Amino acid sequence: MDKEQKYRSLLPQAVSLIGASKDLVADMANLSALLHQEMGWWWTGFYRAVGNELVLGPFQGPVACTRIGFGKGVCGSAWERGETVIVPDVEAFPGHIACSTESRSEIVVPVRLCGEIRAVLDIDSRELACFDGTDRLYLERICTELACRINPELRAYVESEILPRYDSFDKGHRRDHAETVIAQSLQLSTWYDVQPDLVYTAAACHDIGLCEDRATHHIVSARLIREDTNLQKWFNAKQIALIADAAEDHRASSGHEPRTIYGKLIAEADRQILPETVIRRTIQYGLSHYPGLDREGHWARTLEHLHEKYAEGGYLRLWIPQSPNAARLEELRRLIRDEARLRTLFETFYQEENDQEPHI
DSSP states (O other): OOHHHHHHHHHHHHHHHTTTSSOHHHHHHHHHHHHHHHHOOSEEEEEEEETTEEEEEEEESSOOOSEEETTOHHHHHHHHHTSOEEESOGGGSTTOOOSOTTOOEEEEEEEEETTEEEEEEEEEESSTTOOOHHHHHHHHHHHHHHHHOOOHHHHHHIIIIIGGGGGGSOGGGSHHHHHHHHHHHHHHHTTSSOOHHHHHHHHHHTTGGGGTOSTTHHHHHHHHHHHOGGGGGTOOHHHHHHHHHHHHHOOTTOSSOOSSHHHHHHHHHHHOOOHHHHHHHHHHHHHHHOTTOOHHHHHHHHHHHHHHHTSTTOSOOOOOTTSTHHHHHHHHHHHHHOHHHHHHHHHHHHHHHHHSSOOO
16 A cells, blocks of 8 residues: 555544544644554654743654754744645754654644644654655645534535536536635635535535536525524534635626635635646536537637636636645746647547546
8 A cells, every 4th residue: 555545544533533633732642643653753743832832742653852943844834834835855954953863854844723733743764765745735735624523413414415416417526626725715715714514515516506507506506505403503604605606606707706704715726727737627627518529629728728718818717825726827828828838738638538437
């Protein structure tokens, strides 16, 4: 089992642990144990932000430094920068605090809530260059879940009754898309004073209106949210209205700015501006909805869509400054301007999609 498979296997268990105890420290303790046991690291644990210091919290491994100053060592640097820090060789990191000579590489992931770093997850390995982008992706996801602490009963309802609806949608809007929007919206939400359960539910429901119509699916999604009496178990009427409005406002082609921070979070998370993903999803949508087009017809449609939505002057708007979408959008625009490279990617993805199962 490779690293990503291990993370995929342990992620559901990690999520199920969070919030079950209704105590943050207890959740940190269980997460430390789970990660340490499943991944086999040298040291795994949390430091809590207290005043101008990081104070040792729950951990697995040998004894550790109990207090680390702001900006000091790898942990303090991650706190100061407000971002994940990966160190391939701790001896090459300026100001590294050697709690143990056994540590050779390290990753530190902030736990942010309402825009403030509340803790950091610190992991050490006896191997050089042990950590990479895969670790960053999954550990940031776990730390986001720890910060947001979604109601377990609400999560169970969404996973059993809401997410399965996406299985019948076109390939660009299936369950994996909804799960990505959920993860990204929750991560962005940690910068703001919002209610995570509302963000989670709006993200999960944002595209359920595709069951009726593509052109007005955002409006249908809002209606279905308001009609779902099960949501009254966890939300009052005002909160349900916020969730519905966020789903209705998420669509990039809508002619107005999202009305609330919840709508902006869902809209930003829904952008998913990874250039190759955008191109592939554009092709998938075309194959699903315009089966009569030949290869050149799909190429022309892909060009038209990319220029209309993503190129300079396109209708896409970004709403959350902490999102990585601005840099990704510029990368996509460079690709759109390089039509020869774009055509090469189109040919590759078009062939791959046609070689797979029929589009629905």
